[in-house]
Amino acid sequence: MEKRKMGWKELPDADSIEAGTSAEFKTGDWRSQRPVFHGENCIHCLTCWVVCPDAAILVEDGKVVGYDYDHCKGCGICANECPINKAKGKEDISKRPITMEDEKNFKNDI
Amino acid sequence: MADKKLTVARTGNEAMAEAMRQINPDVVAAYPITPATEIAQIFAGFVADGLVDTEFVTVESEHSAMSATIGAAAAGGRCMTATSSQGLMLMAEMLPIASALRLPIVMPEVNRTISAPINIHCDHSDTMFVRDSGWMQVYCEDAQEAYDSVLMGIKIAEKVRLPMIVSTDGFIISHCMANMDLIDDRDVKDYIGKYKPQTWLLNPEKKITIGCLDLQDYYFEHKMVAIDAMRNAKSVIKECCEEFGEKFGRKYGFFDTYKMEDAEVAILAMGSLAGTAKVVVDNMRKTGRKAGLIKMRVFRPFPADELARAVSGLKALAIMDRSDAMSGLEGPLAVETKAALYDSAGKPKIHSYVYGLGGRDVQISEIENVYKDICDFAQAKKKFGENVTYLGVRE
Amino acid sequence: MDNLTEIRWHGRGGQGAKTAALLFGEAAMSLGQHIQAFPEYGPERMGAPVQSFNRISPEPITLHCGVTNPDIVVVLDPTLIATVDVFQGLDKGDSIIINTEKAPGEIEEELNIKGMGIKIYTVDASGISKAEIGRDIPNTPMLGALVKIYGKLNIEHVLEDMKKKLEKKFRSKPEVIDGNIRAIKRAYEEVKS
Known part of the structure; x- marks a missing residue:
């Protein structure tokens, strides 16, 4: 059933809404390509964390631990900008910290 | 105070x-x-x-x-x-x-x-x-x-x-x-x-x-x-x-009125012209014309009901706009006032004027002529060719 | 509006026609009058002919149209007479005050305006200014001449008020203040009819 929408008299404060509502907007299912993190290859330079437009790189204690797949749209910027991907991983896919894979192989995870 | x-x-x-x-x-x-x-x-x-x-x-x-x-x-x-x-x-x-x-x-x-x-x-x-x-x-x-x-x-x-x-x-x-x-x-x-x-x-x-x-x-x-x-x-x-x-001690409203209590004709204007028009109202009163003035202050929100009540007893009203909307109609104050009066039973006859574009001075004598014209208009002694007159523009 | 007096100042950009109108207006206001003082704005430059205006009345003034029929005209620069119609709008009984060494009679003859019924007054405001202030700034002495011709303001009160204003403006140059006050007073006394 469609969610009931508020009328103008019910709007909380008209000109403003509470902050941080974009977290509730799950954009993960827009993905056709999925970035997969391989921690053993990562130097934790956090380049991916800086460039990710959706703040979807999960970091704990200064180290990358994986992806927020609820919000990652699969744009691939992380994989593209990763310095290890560009260096060691260029020839040898097994050295890459981030690989882009078809989303259809993971559909059941969401 | x-x-x-x-x-x-x-x-x-x-x-x-x-x-x-x-x-x-x-x-x-x-x-x-x-x-x-x-x-x-x-x-x-x-x-x-x-x-x-x-x-x-x-x-x-x-x-x-x-x-x-x-x-x-x-x-x-x-x-x-x-x-x-x-x-x-x-x-x-x-x-x-x-x-x-x-x-x-x-x-x-x-x-x-x-x-x-x-x-x-x-x-x-x-x-x-x-x-x-x-x-x-x-x-x-x-x-x-x-x-x-x-x-x-x-x-x-x-x-x-x-x-x-x-x-x-x-x-x-x-x-x-x-x-x-x-x-x-x-x-x-x-x-x-x-x-x-x-x-x-x-x-x-x-x-x-x-x-x-x-x-x-x-x-x-x-x-x-x-x-x-x-x-x-x-x-x-x-x-x-x-x-x-x-x-x-200084009283203001959506518009201020000057000698409107028994007025038969009036000018509706905004800004400094209203001051000059007060002098003209006094001059008109000396010649026996029951002239009044409404100085519009608050244009947004537009005080439609209040304005309709204020002009309801008039025989004729001149609306003076210091801009033209280039709408093919009249000035914005005239158009909105007319809209405000659409449902009003006692609405006066209205003629509008666009005046003073680009700082063109408007003298007492010109405003006197406006009052005289709408007095004649009220008594059906004068007809205007169009709904709006461009005051003081050379042809 | 029967008690309304309208004044037009003629000067050249930089001569202080606007300042003079403002100073005269303020002085009249502090003596209990209702006033207006406003310049005419256009593409003026230093030296170009400019005008400014005053309205003075014991009652509140609501007129906001231009001044077209002044009661008094003040001409800060006599060379303007050749290029600007400083008499425009003056009727019989109105007054004009001109900054010149010449006598009113000479001006009347030169311009061939005898019989028009306009009262002509002259005062050597430039000469007074040079002697008392050390520079040719005719606007303040012309104020003194105007106070005399306008006739409804007490010169002592005007001088007191002017002194207060100049003291505020020229805190660091007290010599300018006394010179201006002397210049206004002299022009008040020396204006010729």
Whole structure:
């Protein structure tokens, strides 16, 4: 059933809404390509964390631990900008910290 | 409060700057433009002299001036700027953002015509151009009214939560020094009180987002809130004008009337022309014509019902516009007044005039002729070829 | 509006026609009058002919149209007479005050305006200014001449008020203040009819 929408008299404060509502907007299912993190290859330079437009790189204690797949749209910027991907991983896919894979192989995870 | 009355000689610009000093806004961002330049310039002097605590932001354009003012107001400040003519044109993109975000910015404005041709003198084309931007608009007859209206404007805007333009006629008032009474600094402070925004961006207790993407499913509802605010603004304006009159002795309304009690014909006008027309009303009365005057002050929100009642007993009404909407119809005041009277049973015969474009002077004799013409019009002794006469333009 | 007096100042950009109108207006206001003082704005530059205006009345003034029929005209620079119609709008019984060494009779003859019924007054405001202030700034002495011709303001009160204003403006140059006050007083006394 469609969610009931508020009328103008019910709007909380008209000109403003509470902050941080974009977290509730799950954009993960827009993905056709999925970035997969391989921690053993990562130097934790956090380049991916800086460039990710959706703040979807999960970091704990200064180290990358994986992806927020609820919000990652699969744009691939992380994989593209990763310095290890560009260096060691260029020839040898097994050295890459981030690989882009078809989303259809993971559909059941969401 | 009358014992603290301080009579001074001030130009319109000085009067508005003085009001800004007494308001002591948190932020003023401004860019110069004739004939409003002096307002921000004088205010910058107050900042330099330490008479105000304002953060004065010198920006690179009027678009930036309004943007910075909006940003500061959204952050929770009491914020002001001032402009005129082309400056207002450049701000135009930002103006509806201020109103839709419900930011109570009060902006002194000096009415000057808009290009082309280039002309720095008075008409109301500039503010009429932005009349649908969601800003309240008050047109003032003289420096005293401009000063009072800026002070009242702070109170009204913060209660209604919509921005307001308070304007004077360029050069005619902005650069005319005249007697006026100032209100004591402390009384102004008490009157306007401390600004308490309902929500503001720099509030860590209640974090908010403003100006976000709002598509087909909610834009209309959000807009409706601002539309409703403008519809309700009238009651706040009425209340604030009454309070100001009680406190400081000068009474204002949506419009002020002059000798309307028994008037049979009247002029409806805005700005400085209304002052000259008062003298003409007196002259007309001496010749036995029952003439009156309605000086429109608040154009947004448009006081339609009140205006319909005020003109209901008249035989004929002349509506004087200092701008033309280039709509193929008449001036904006005429069109809106006629719309306001559509359902009114006792509406008078109406003829409208567009006058004074680009600062063209209007002399007493010309206004006398307007009164004489509508007297004849009332008695069906005169017919006008068209609904509008362009007063004083050469053919 | 029967008690309304309208004044037009003629000068050249930089001569202080606007300042003179503002000073005269302020002085009249502080003596209890209702006033207006406003310049005519256009593409003026230093040296170009400019005008400014005053309205004075014991009652509040609501007129905001231009001044077209002044009661008194003040001419700060006599060379303007050749290029600007300084008599425009003057009727019988109205007055004109001209900054010149010449006597009113000479001006009347030169311009061939005898019989028009306009009262002509002259005062050497430039000469007074050079002697008392050290520079040719005719606007303040012309104020003194105007006070005399206007006739409804007490010169002592005007001088007191003017002194207060000049003291505020020229805190660091007291010699300018006394010179201006002397110049206004002299022009008040020396204006010829």
